[in-house]
Amino acid sequence: MHELGLTQNIIDMAVSEARDRKVTGINLVIGELSGVVEESIRFCFDVVSKDTPAAGARLCVTKVAAVIRCASCSSTFGLEREGLCPECGKRGGEVTAGREFYLESIEVED
Numbered sequence: 001m002h003e004l005g006l007t008q009n010i011i012d013m014a015v016s017e018a019r020d021r022k023v024t025g026i027n028l029v030i031g032e033l034s035g036v037v038e039e040s041i042r043f044c045f046d047v048v049s050k051d052t053p054a055a056g057a058r059l060c061v062t063k064v065a066a067v068i069r070c071a072s073c074s075s076t077f078g079l080e081r082e083g084l085c086p087e088c089g090k091r092g093g094e095v096t097a098g099r100e101f102y103l104e105s106i107e108v109e110d
């Protein structure tokens, strides 16, 4: 379950950024193609944050939709196209968004 390690990293970063203050909110960005499951993160969060300054923090997740740029005509399209370019009908391209997974910001107690 790799979400456990990811959640641990996020909490470590949040706690070190908070510098001894209590973490009240954690804002995460999760891309559609990151392979990270929000529900798993939420589940792990409760376990991993226990007895840390991040315990009980509100977890806020921003999802990023996948964007694929066609290798032939540079049109961009999403996952709903199943890899087929809507402009030229060719398959394949470069993923330009959707692989994100990072800690965007935290909120701490005043």
Ligand SMILES: [Zn+2]
Pocket: 070, 071, 072, 073, 074, 075, 085, 086, 087, 088, 089, 090
């Ligand atoms: Zn195309």
